[in-house]
Amino acid sequence: MKVEDIKTIGVIGGGVMGGGISQTAILAGYNVVCRDLTDEILAKTKDTMINGRFGFKGGVERGKQTQEQVDQALARLTLTTKVEDLKDCDLIIEAIGGGDAGGLENKPLKLKVFGEVDKIVKKEAIFASNTSFFTIADIAAVTERKDRFIGMHWFSPANIMRLVEVIYTADVKEEVIQVMEELCAKLGKTSVRVKDVPGDTGFIANRIFGAVGAEARKVVDEGIASPQDVDTAMKLGFNWPAGPFELGAGARGGWG
Amino acid sequence: MKVEDIKTIGVLGAGVMGGGISQTAILAGYNVVCRDLTDEILAKTKDTIVNGRFGLKGGVERGKQTQEQMDQALARLTLTTKVEDLKDCDLIIEAIGGASPQEIENKPLKLKVFTELDQLVKKDAVFASNSSRFTIADLAAVTDRKDRFIGMHWFSPANIMKLVEVIHTPDVKEDVIQLMEELCKNFGKTSVRVKDVPGDTGFIGNRIMGAARREAQKIVEEGIATAEDVNTAMMLGFNWPVGPLPLGGPSARSGWQ
Numbered sequence: 001m002k003v004e005d006i007k008t009i010g011v012i013g014g015g016v017m018g019g020g021i022s023q024t025a026i027l028a029g030y031n032v033v034c035r036d037l038t039d040e041i042l043a044k045t046k047d048t049m050i051n052g053r054f055g056f057k058g059g060v061e062r063g064k065q066t067q068e069q070v071d072q073a074l075a076r077l078t079l080t081t082k083v084e085d086l087k088d089c090d091l092i093i094e095a096i097g098g099g100d101a102g103g104l105e106n107k108p109l110k111l112k113v114f115g116e117v118d119k120i121v122k123k124e125a126i127f128a129s130n131t132s133f134f135t136i137a138d139i140a141a142v143t144e145r146k147d148r149f150i151g152m153h154w155f156s157p158a159n160i161m162r163l164v165e166v167i168y169t170a171d172v173k174e175e176v177i178q179v180m181e182e183l184c185a186k187l188g189k190t191s192v193r194v195k196d197v198p199g200d201t202g203f204i205a206n207r208i209f210g211a212v213g214a215e216a217r218k219v220v221d222e223g224i225a226s227p228q229d230v231d232t233a234m235k236l237g238f239n240w241p242a243g244p245f246e247l248g249a250g251a252r253g254g255w256g
Numbered sequence: 257m258k259v260e261d262i263k264t265i266g267v268l269g270a271g272v273m274g275g276g277i278s279q280t281a282i283l284a285g286y287n288v289v290c291r292d293l294t295d296e297i298l299a300k301t302k303d304t305i306v307n308g309r310f311g312l313k314g315g316v317e318r319g320k321q322t323q324e325q326m327d328q329a330l331a332r333l334t335l336t337t338k339v340e341d342l343k344d345c346d347l348i349i350e351a352i353g354g355a356s357p358q359e360i361e362n363k364p365l366k367l368k369v370f371t372e373l374d375q376l377v378k379k380d381a382v383f384a385s386n387s388s389r390f391t392i393a394d395l396a397a398v399t400d401r402k403d404r405f406i407g408m409h410w411f412s413p414a415n416i417m418k419l420v421e422v423i424h425t426p427d428v429k430e431d432v433i434q435l436m437e438e439l440c441k442n443f444g445k446t447s448v449r450v451k452d453v454p455g456d457t458g459f460i461g462n463r464i465m466g467a468a469r470r471e472a473q474k475i476v477e478e479g480i481a482t483a484e485d486v487n488t489a490m491m492l493g494f495n496w497p498v499g500p501l502p503l504g505g506p507s508a509r510s511g512w513q
Contacts, residue, residue, distance in 0.1 A: 193481065194480055197478065203489075204481050207475065208468050208490060211467045219460055224453060225448060225450050225451065229449060232419070236446055237421075237461035241496075
């Protein structure tokens with residue numbers, strides 16, 4: 001498969017990440033079939049895409065795109081509760097949240113969904129997971145398309161942040177990695193190439209930020225400084241946009 | 257001592273940090289006696305304060321300060337090779353480099369210099385070290401003024417970056433901590449209060465960046481990604497202005513040129 005063969009992208013999950021990914025893809029000219037469990041969720045997804053803090057409406061007002069481009073983009077979007085509607089997609093991007101467990105992500109749920117979707121979606125389609133930290137090989141293992149199963153980790157808000165981590169397993173074909181890198185370029189993203197390793201380590205950015213968070217907690221636990229002062233130190237000393245204790249609320253809460 | 261009692265600040269070491277600290281202090285209205293080993297070093301310091309990338313001249317051109325303010329500031333600056341010229345200072349800020357290109361800081365050298373200085377400088381003066389990672393109590397231990405010895409860690413370029421870590425030992429008096437916090441404010445800085453701990457851990461900022469750098473190095477060593485991609489990931493994924501791995505380019509070490 002070449003990048004030009006990707007016309008329709010299936011996005012599993014219409015949450016903060018799935019919605020932002022769908023928004024990016026339809027604006028870049030791709031057809032998107034975005035699937036979630038209920039019509040209520042999907043209505044909220046569409047509303048966020050249009051009226052949310054990083055939505056199309058604001059984009060038009062700020063001159064990022066024209067109303068015509070938005071109308072055309074939205075015409076490429078199909079929202080559905082039927083998993084069968086994904087069957088003809090050329091690429092599936094999985095962006096499922098924590099489910100009932102209440103966590104940010106849920107590995108058993110991803111395994112279950114990929115096991116099902118592998119039977120439904122056409123054989124040549126590429127599967128990608130937007131997981132932020134699970135080992136990709138563990139997820140690919142439940143499918144019969146390990147050579148075209150890859151990690152595609154976006155950052156939130158997905159239509160704003162430029163980074164995508166492309167995570168390759170030992171089984172994935174080089175041409176699939178390249179298709180994903182070219183797709184990232186078409187979506188206006190910068191990709192970095194990351195080797196998949198066992199242990200759910202968090203690729204590059206979340207792994208490093210995890211080490212930062214652990215050290216920051218130690219500084220506080222040892223009574224060295226307050227969390228506020230730790231955040232201040234990293235912002236004013238290293239020009240970080242947010243301190244280690246300040247991140248997470250926006251992505252989790254949907255950016256308001 | 258109150259913050260108003262600080263009129264003259266002695267800065268020990270006229271490198272990238274000492275120069276930037278001196279520049280900040282004279283612009284904020286303080287007399288500064290800046291001491292280094294040779295006239296050549298001091299001439300370079302003055303040139304950097306005036307003409308450097310973050311110098312006063314550029315500041316005047318960009319409207320940060322007037323020519324008059326710059327002239328007044330420079331009139332408050334004394335550059336000297338004589339350590340005796342520090343004796344009447346109200347506050348000493350030590351910013352001595354590593355004395356070799358391989359190291360940023362040199363603990364034995366700091367200990368030696370503080371020992372000498374303690375004999376020389378007036379008894380009520382506050383001593384501060386701009387060390388970026390050495391345990392302050394270890395440095396204070398060589399002096400007879402542990403109750404007025406404190407960490408004052410600036411970030412580079414010192415006249416630009418807003419942060420100062422104020423590091424307090426168990427021996428330092430609360431009013432000395434507060435005096436330093438007020439002084440930071442007078443300099444236009446934001447201070448954070450940091451408890452001194454053993455082991456040269458790097459306070460807040462450098463300790464946390466050290467953890468980030470170690471993890472980044474592990475990722476490269478494990479063959480997971482290139483150093484360039486690691487830096488890209490942190491810059492584009494978390495909006496850091498630079499990545500955790502050094503890839504060359506101007507820095508505090510090279511003098512920002």
